[in-house]
Amino acid sequence: MLGLSFNKFSGSLRLPWKFSLFNLEYLYLHSNQLSGKIPNSITNASKLTILEMSKNSFSGSVPDFGNLRLLRRLIFSDNSLSGSTNSPNQELVFFSTLTNCQYLKLLDVSGNPLNGILPPSIGNITTSLEVFWAHNCNIKGIIPSGIGNWSSLRYLYLDQNQLTGFIPPTIGKLKQLQILSLYENRLQGYIPLDLCRLSNMGNLYLNDNILTGPIPECFGEVKSLRDINLGSNMLNSTIPSNFWNLGDLLFLNLSSNSLSGQLSSQISSLKVINQLDLSSNQFSGNITSSIDGCQSLEFLSLSNNKFEGFIPPSLGNVRGLSTLDLSNNNLSGSIPKSLENLHLLRYFNVSYNKLEGEIPNGGPFVNITAQSFVNNSALCGVKRFQVPPCIEKNTRRSRQKNIARLMKYILPSFISVIILGTIVILLLMRRRKTKRVPTLDDDISLGISWRRASYIELLRGTNGFSETNLLGKGSFGSVFKGTLSDGLNVAVKVFNLQLERVVRSFDTECEILSSVRHRNLVQIFGCCTNLEFKALILGYMSNGSLEKWLYSENYCLDLIQRLKIAIDVALALEYLHHGHTYPVVHCDIKPSNVLLDEDMTAHLGDFGIAKLFDEGETMVQTKTLATIGYAAPEYGSEGKVSRNGDVYSYGILLLEMFTGKKPTDNMFNGEMSLKDYVHEALQENVVSEIVASNLLAREDQHFGAKEECVSSVFSLAIKCLTISPEERINIIETVAALKRIKAKIVANTARPLEDNRY
The missing domain is CATH 3.30.200.20 (Phosphorylase Kinase; domain 1)
Structure with missing residues (x-):
């Protein structure tokens, strides 16, 4: 065994062409700074059973590892390796060579720009394979049906690629499969019923694709399921009734689809569920009071639906809730006083409903801001919620006394005056009609809540x-x-x-x-x-614009703050592009139009040149000029405005936020742009040299995790900046990717460093 991992070895791996360590079985080179090609002579160590080369900067094509017939674990993830051809539409033939490795159990090629298609022969890799990691490899084409031959497979990761076509039904043959991760691709069609045959499946991630049709009813029979994410697709059914039979379910995300129907009272059977996200669908009816049966619930989002009726007071019994989002619905009545019992509540939002009455002021509401209650019918409460104060009502006795006095003395005279006044008004109206001339103090109210x-x-x-x-x-x-x-x-x-x-x-x-x-x-x-x-x-945004925080000496944003702001802006665009009745294209995404409130939550503003599309429109022509440096190429050259143009501007914003450089900086002339500057750093693996000051420090114990985070943000931004508008990812995919990046860096910096991936 030779273990050289977790050092700072750099340069190329130089091995003599007759390299032969006949007794070498374990070779660990991961987490260094090695670069250049992987020498073919490494395959002469014919007794190798474990070869671990991940987290380096190896480049060139993937060698033929077929000679290493005794391999059990082959790991070369997180490098810059490509397929064996320069054409992105060619098969990745190195997979076919692994059919000689009959003992292979774990194969990890993730995080390499392979840029190719999975060959049909990949199904001939040994049936001993238990783990297949190939996420974020820019793999194109379809998922070969031969994958169904891997009868021992337990973990299948093909997420964050560009896979198209349908999910092959043959995956249903993988009886040992525990995790199926296909999220963030371009898969389409129905979810195959064959997946219900995976009786050992615990985690199912199909989010951020183009899947349509219903949620398979038979999912309710896969009792092993613990984590389901079908969000950000085009699913358009109701939730199957037996879905609530999954009594051991921990996480369920069905957000950003077109699901409808009512929330069943059977939801109470999800006793141990921790996170439930049904936001951005078309669910309607009342929020069932039986939801308090979900006693382990910490995150609940029902926002952007059509729920109506009262907020159930029983929610106050779900004591572990830390996030509760009921915004953008048609809820009425008052905010239950019982919610003051939710002592762990950190985020609460009931904005854009029809609520009225007093806002609770005890318990967690001490730390809730006014933004959580905006645009409701008649809420009242303390001043910091920016609502009118609640008015005390008269006692019943005094009210009855006043009514009696009115009926006895005032009412007869009042009726006489009404009759006389009506006659006079009718006579005057017959003589002439008047029209008032507007004055300088006039104003126009364009909406009932304005x-x-x-x-x-x-x-x-x-x-x-x-x-x-x-x-x-x-x-x-x-x-x-x-x-x-x-x-x-x-x-x-x-x-x-x-x-x-x-x-x-x-x-x-x-x-x-x-x-x-x-x-x-x-x-x-x-x-x-x-x-x-x-x-x-x-x-009023008390913390001013993002531009001030990026370029003023007295202000500073750390990595997590920048990620949160980036997600806030992306969520705003996601709503404008996909959550509004008709799409809205902002047309002017830049730091000065991103404003920060007292909690550093970002708000997108300045819609002066925005475009509100009619039903069915995807692109319009305009002569309005956007800001130089942020406008998409098709905007400037052809005046074409579409949602893809906003995605391009958002990509520039991301690069600016994490490099601290404006796209109009003097260093970016005709030969070099901000995009080229970042892309070159990614290719040369020198991201730490171009990030904004104070974001990365080598002495930081979490330097590696933070550098990987910034690299992921840059890679995502580059996907937003594809020259062809049709090839850019959409903002829904962007939001999902950013949330994963944020979750990963928060997890990695919240615990001691360790290497327990496998």
């Missing part, structure tokens, strides 16, 4: 639009901090009517902001408009 504010109120609230209240200037006007008459702090966006296209920009923002609602979009309270003045009244 705030009416006059010009005088805004003038006073901003100290006469003084420089001391100025928050910033944009292409169409200025933004001032203001305080309305009831003490509410707002941002007042005043449009410069001397500029061209300003009225159109104002109308666009009014139209879009009055119809969208999401926690990561800047909230609008109302507007004030007449012939001489136009302004929007927006939510």
